[in-house]
Amino acid sequence: MPRPVRLVPAVAVLLALTGTACGAGVHGTPGGSGVRDPYFPKAGNGGYDVGHYDLTLDYTPATRRLTGTAVITARATQNLSAFGLDLAGLDVGSVTVEGRKARFNRAGQKLTVRPHDDLSKGETFRTVVRYSGTPRTLTDPDGSEEGWLPTADGALGLGEPVGSMAWFPGNNHPSDKATYDITVTVPKGLQAVSNGELADQSTRGGRTTYHWHTAQPMASYVATVAVGHFDISRSTGPHGLPIITAVDPTQAKASEEVLAQLPGIIRWEEINFGPYPFSSTGAIVDRPGSADYALETQNRPVIPADHLATGTLVHELAHQWYGDAVTPKSWQDMWLNEGFATYAEWLYQEDHGGKSAQQTFTDLYDGDNEAIWAYPPAKPSSAAHISDSPVYQRGAMVLQKIRQKVGDDTFYDIIQGWVATHRYGNVSTADFTAYVEKKAPHRDFTEIWKDWLYGDRKPDHP
Incomplete structure (x- = not known):
């Protein structure tokens, strides 16, 4: 009968072959930097697929300071020794992978993370990035501005095509969709509106926290945060579909007539395009000049008041089918x-x-x-x-x-x-x-x- 000590190298060999025991024995390679998009080659990253983002943000418009924690749950699509996240600007304080401190470095828009142990193909892993600073407004190749746009009383986070990396780290390409929880804390008296539905709201110590949950997969470029003074209204549309609109109080009267058409537009689009693909709909209407375009942010498009018209609402809501769902x-x-x-x-x-x-x-x-x-x-x-x-x-x-x-x-x-x-x-x-x-x-x-x-x-x- 073999002595028990002889089992140890056999077990080690088995672990190396199966890639179990928290990456022990796994020999990974770095995930690709960029997904070779023909127009934005630096966007996105290879080697993993994100399933969920849990973003916790704290923003003060007066100082324009953002503090964030991103918890990113992903699945490795190869054996990974390192992987990239897209993050433009902002200071990274720490990164952990599966609860263990990870090394990281910055180069341009890439945050490269090296886990303590290599990750096995098929393994689900959780990365936590803590970061802070003044988020950037980015200029697109066509000259338009995206990313984090300061407004008269807050800010807009707008992401098409690559602006989301200005306010959270992620796999910033439309080919990697995920579900989201976005929690935003702002000074009391301001509102924070995002995608999906409001799961919780609380006020403590002069600051109010809003937690928004998006249950259906969403591309990073249609994720949004709107901070400022908003009148938030709730109603229902076809077959009880929740409609949540957030309108800057200075634009309430001017936007009333167009927004009143929203339930009818959804009903008409369902007849033409099929069932509405998400769990709520609506719109975010900010002051004129807050952005120089409307954007089909998932569930509720962002439409500056000077762009609000029936045709624009039809267009941005149609994107919920064509662009957001597909x-x-x-x-x-x-x-x-x-x-x-x-x-x-x-x-x-x-x-x-x-x-x-x-x-x-x-x-x-x-x-x-x-x-x-x-x-x-x-x-x-x-x-x-x-x-x-x-x-x-x-x-x-x-x-x-x-x-x-x-x-x-x-x-x-x-x-x-x-x-x-x-x-x-x-x-x-x-x-x-x-x-x-x-x-x-x-x-x-x-x-x-x-x-x-x-x-x-x-x-x-x-």
Whole structure:
């Protein structure tokens, strides 16, 4: 009979092979820096998939100081010796992985974390990052501002395309969606509004804490925090859907008429696009100039008061289906967001006494706006142009061409089935064209894809 001591090396070999015992015996390699997005190559990180973010923030507008703790629960997709998080600016005080202190370093927007023990492929692990400082406002390649935008009485956290890294560390690419808990403490008298539903609110020591919970997967670019004075109202929409709106008190009267249309817009969009994909809806309306654009932040879009109009509300709410529930795999596929939301505006006009979608299409084709034909909607010329008119208007024209080809019954089957099939997932343009061809197998879409979706000039015929 072998002596017991001889079992020890055998057990060690077994642990090395199975990768158990908290990473003992695992030989990992660093996760990739960036996910090779064709327009934002530094965005995102390889080697893991985030399941949940638990963010605890404390913000004082008077000093513009943010203190945060991010608890990130993720699953390793390879044996990992190190992994990256995106974080622009802010000072990192400490990082732990699975409760043990981890080494870390900063280089540009990357926070590289080296766990005490290598992580096994398939292992779920928890990273805690404590950080603080003055969050940055970032300038996009197209010149617009995102990240953390100070406002007259607070701030807005806006993330498209990469601004979320200005206020929390994460895997900052739309291909990695997660659920969220966002808890924000602000001076008493101010409000903090975020995605999802308000799970808890408390006041202590002159400061109020708001805890928002988002149960459905969300891309980092549609996560938001709005701090300031807001009138928060709660009502219900179709089939009891909670509607939560937050409006700057100075804009309450001016926004009343448009926001009153919100339940009807949701009802109309459900008829056209299928069941609303999230557990609540609404809007955040801040003062004019708080941002120079509206954004489809999940559950409740952020719309500066000077951008608030029926068409804008239709557009941003349509994104809840196209962009938020069904999210692009890369920023090259942004037309799957913006072309669909723009087409929603066309359909809404068509159903509410305005021009038909076909007339809007014809007017654009016959018009003198040459910018529409500057590049294909499915292949923007550069990161600076992913929000230009080809992505929006010509993207919508692609959908109208499909509608012309297949007729209304099949067309609505396509746009509703697209969401139902890919809800909470990520998609590419190739996924969409394959889906259309599958739903209409006896139709030839070669010309539409070649001339309208990927063509680099104005098609010869409308």
